[in-house]
Amino acid sequence: MKILVTYFSQTGNTEKVARSIYEGCQGEDVDLKPIKEVDPSDLKNFDLVFLGSGIYASRVNKALSDLVAAAQELPLKFIFFSTHASKEAYQDGFKVVKKKIAESSQIIDEFDCCGDNIGVPEAMRKAMLERLPEDKRKEAEEHQQWLKGRPNEEDLQNAKNFAQSVIKKL
Ligand SMILES: Cc1cc2nc3c(=O)[nH]c(=O)nc-3n(C[C@H](O)[C@H](O)[C@H](O)COP(=O)(O)O)c2cc1C
Structure with a gap:
């Protein structure tokens, strides 16, 4: 089976998860690439694509839907993966990508885990916390x-x- 693991990662969390997924695919014919290095016309050559991103303002990065839109032909099977700072993945981060893929392909599974929001500047985080009432601030801290x-190790x-x-299972 020919598999591609590709991802957008602003601060490195999703990249770590992508590497672990790649490790889990050993034994198959598998490639690991940041999304900007993927040629859209090459996508159709894979049987399965793991497509991942961090969640930013409730959505995955636009590079994911751009890649899918630019491909003439899509692989039949996709699996999404994401990292997010919220406790649960309550946001439908892949909404736009899903819509584009659903016409021709199947999303067979999804994986998500938490990712430290190191990309949000410390001063901004502090300012956000200071605006909260005492009990909410404690919860946020x-x-x-x-x-x-x-x-962490367990997530990976x-x-x-x-x-x-x-x-x-395939
Ligand atoms: C600009 C920005 C916006 C973010 N917005 C959200 C959000 O809406 N929901 C959420 O759960 N996490 C949010 N996060 C946290 C990231 O999703 C989380 O840290 C993720 O692991 C980042 O992945 P990356 O390191 O691969 O870029 C945001 C982070 C940044 C930097």
């Missing part, structure tokens, strides 16, 4: 602590296991 260093192992189990 706890959340920040919990998020620190994510994706989960990503690898996810890829292995999904491939086994």
